[in-house]
Structure formats: C-alpha cells, structure tokens
Amino acid sequence: MGYFRQNIEKVKGYQPGFQPKATDVLKLNTNENPYPPSPAVLSALAGIGGEKLRRYPDPVGSEFRVAAAEINGVKPENILCCNGGDDLLTMAFRAFCDENRAVAYPVPTYSLYPVLAKLQNCDAIEIPFDSEFNLPPKLAKTGAALTIICNPNAPSGSFIEIGELASLAAELSGVLLVDEAYADFAEGNCAALVGDFDNLILLRSMSKGYSLAGLRFGYAIAQADLITGLMKVKDSYNVDAVSLALATAAIKDQDYFRQTTADVKKAREELVAQLRDLKFKVPASHTNFVLAQSPNWAAREIYDRLVERNIFVRYFDLPGLSDKLRITVGTAEQNEKLIQALKEILFRNR
Numbered sequence: 341m342g343y344f345r346q347n348i349e350k351v352k353g354y355q356p357g358f359q360p361k362a363t364d365v366l367k368l369n370t371n372e373n374p375y376p377p378s379p380a381v382l383s384a385l386a387g388i389g390g391e392k393l394r395r396y397p398d399p400v401g402s403e404f405r406v407a408a409a410e411i412n413g414v415k416p417e418n419i420l421c422c423n424g425g426d427d428l429l430t431m432a433f434r435a436f437c438d439e440n441r442a443v444a445y446p447v448p449t450y451s452l453y454p455v456l457a458k459l460q461n462c463d464a465i466e467i468p469f470d471s472e473f474n475l476p477p478k479l480a481k482t483g484a485a486l487t488i489i490c491n492p493n494a495p496s497g498s499f500i501e502i503g504e505l506a507s508l509a510a511e512l513s514g515v516l517l518v519d520e521a522y523a524d525f526a527e528g529n530c531a532a533l534v535g536d537f538d539n540l541i542l543l544r545s546m547s548k549g550y551s552l553a554g555l556r557f558g559y560a561i562a563q564a565d566l567i568t569g570l571m572k573v574k575d576s577y578n579v580d581a582v583s584l585a586l587a588t589a590a591i592k593d594q595d596y597f598r599q600t601t602a603d604v605k606k607a608r609e610e611l612v613a614q615l616r617d618l619k620f621k622v623p624a625s626h627t628n629f630v631l632a633q634s635p636n637w638a639a640r641e642i643y644d645r646l647v648e649r650n651i652f653v654r655y656f657d658l659p660g661l662s663d664k665l666r667i668t669v670g671t672a673e674q675n676e677k678l679i680q681a682l683k684e685i686l687f688r689n690r
C-alpha cells in the first residue's frame with residue numbers, strides 16, 4: 341500500500357508538451373500564439389505595485405467578469421474566472437463526476453480529460469469520432485453526468501456546427517461542457533446558447549487567442565446557477581491579482597485581439613496549402629494548429645529530424661494519432677522555416 345489513493349497511484353499523470361530551455365528554437369509544439377500580448381497588457385504589468393501584491397485579490401475577479409460579459413453578450417454573473425482553462429476542467433470533474441457519475445467525450449481529443457477522470461475515479465465513456473470528426477450520435481445517450489466536446493477539437497482542428505451542439509445540449513440529461521479553448525480562431529462559438537440551456541458550460545482560454553499562456557488565465561461562461569455551483573469547488577483565490585489585472589487589460593483590447601487572430605488565421609491557411617503541396621494530408625483547421633499526415637514517412641521520424649534542426653512540433657504516441665504531427669501555426673517567417681526544413685528532410689536526406 342502506497343500513501344496515495346489507489347487511482348492516484350495508478351494514473352500516469354498528464355504529459356505536457358516539451359518546453360525546451362533553449363530560446364533559439366522554433367517552438368511549434370504547444371499552440372502558443374506567435375505574437376506578443378497586447379501592449380496594454382505590458383503597460384498594466386508595469387503599473388503593478390507592491391500594494392496590489394500585499395493584498396489578496398478580488399476572489400471573483402469582478403472587473404474581468406464585466407469586461408468578458410460585455411464581449412460575449414452575457415451578464416457578469418455568467419462568468420467565472422479560472423487559473424487557465426485547465427482549472428475549469430478540474431472544477432467540472434470535481435463538481436459533477438464521481439464513482440457513480442461518468443464523464444463522456446468523443447476521441448481523439450484533449451488528452452487531459454482521461455487523466456482528470458482517473459484522478460476523480462469516475463468512468464470515462466470514450467466514443468470514437470468518425471474519420472470526418474462528426475459529432476458521434478451515441479454521445480447523446482451515454483447517461484453521463486458530464487459530457488465534454490472540445491470545439492474546435494484538439495488535435496484534429498475540426499469544428500462542429502453550433503446548431504448540432506444546441507441539439508446535444510437539449511438532449512442530454514447531464515451537463516455539456518464545450519471546451520472552446522481554440523474558438524478564437526474559429527468562425528463561431530456557443531456564447532449565444534448560454535441563455536437557452538441551464539446545463540451548458542463554455543470553457544475559454546486566454547492562452548491562445550490572447551497570447552497569455554504564461555499567465556494562466558481562462559474563464560467559464562454559463563447560467564448563474566452553474567457558476568454559483570462551480571464557485572463552491574474553486575480555490576478561494578484561484579486567480580491572482582497580477583493575472584486578473586493583465587487578463588482584464590488583454591480582453592479589453594479587442595482591436596489587437598482581432599488583428600493578431602486574423603494574422604494567425606491567414607498564416608494557418610498558407611501553412612495548410614504549403615503542407616499539402618508537400619503531399620501531407622491536412623484536414624481543414626479552425627484552430628491555431630494543423631494536424632498533418634505524411635503519406636510515406638513515419639511521423640516519429642519526421643519529428644526526430646525536426647528536433648535535430650531545433651524545430652519542435654507535437655507527436656502523440658496514441659491510437660489514431662501516431663501517424664500524424666500536430667504543428668502550431670507560427671508567423672509567416674516561422675512557418676517558412678518549418679517548410680524549408682521539411683523539404684530538406686523529405687527530399688534530400690533519405
């Protein structure tokens with residue numbers, strides 16, 4: 341008998357993407373935004389003094405709630421601040437799942453969900469996507485307490501139409517959590533559905549669209565009763581004073597957000613076209629990454645050869661993914677460097 345609960349002893353733990361120490365690398369492996377955060381964030385940072393740090397932060401992040409509510413067309417009571425989107429996922433598992441209350445989600449998807457299920461000791465009902473990443477009809481019938489749809493999905497980059505998610509929310513007896521960590525790069529999101537469904541929670545992240553992965557800030561959008569329930573399981577001060585000030589500055593600068601996300605989307609379309617020219621199979625992406633499959637090279641071999649050139653992409657040794665590489669969209673220049681390296685690997689070095 342170890343010191344830990346049995347399920348904790350058994351779980352392998354989430355494996356975050358590799359964070360190289362060197363700075364002179366091309367890092368396209370963890371879906372960070374290639375652009376810096378808004379200048380408003382940096383000036384808010386410069387304005388933080390000792391007094392802000394001496395005191396505890398606002399436990400609910402009122403100023404952020406007001407700003408995020410306005411942008412999403414909801415009320416501040418519909419917003420819950422989180423220490424990154426992952427914090428919301430942890431809260432949701434703690435709030436809704438246990439030994440008798442399962443979670444369900446389509447696979448392949450974000451690899452944190454099964455880890456959280458194991459930590460919470462709940463059953464995870466995994467329903468495979470079809471080859472087009474359509475919403476599996478069986479998901480509506482699992483009886484799970486919590487159903488998670490990552491939309492757009494990671495790591496496929498695929499997108500399920502909002503109307504389909506509305507129908508799913510209406511059919512489910514439990515909670516539907518739509519993980520919209522990448523929605524900033526998609527053509528739509530579920531914000532307009534929140535008023536209609538008392539079982540719907542949206543997850544938003546400031547890590548991708550707002551270039552704040554290092555800050556750790558995300559938020560939930562849901563009806564007030566769900567937000568109040570989730571507040572019971574959150575740490576009292578789950579977001580710190582610095583994060584609150586900086587995330588608020590970021591979300592208020594919508595001009596900068598619109599410009600940088602448009603630039604990423606443009607670079608994404610160019611990257612997809614370039615990869616397809618190199619004969620990679622690349623499904624349309626609605627995110628800031630692409631999933632690429634070479635018809636004649638093992639993904640692991642391409643990954644290793646890119647690492648030799650100080651270029652990091654993501655390789656998942658998982659069913660359905662081990663023949664593909666997930667590549668974060670960089671700036672046009674970074675993407676060009678990747679494409680040149682791929683040309684060297686694929687055409688000169690075999």
Ligand SMILES: Cc1ncc(COP(=O)(O)O)c(C=O)c1O
Nearest residue numbers: 424425426450494521545547558
């Ligand atoms: C699908 C998905 N959901 C949620 C998150 C959590 O994001 P964060 O905790 O950085 O806000 C991530 C991070 O990579 C993700 O890929």
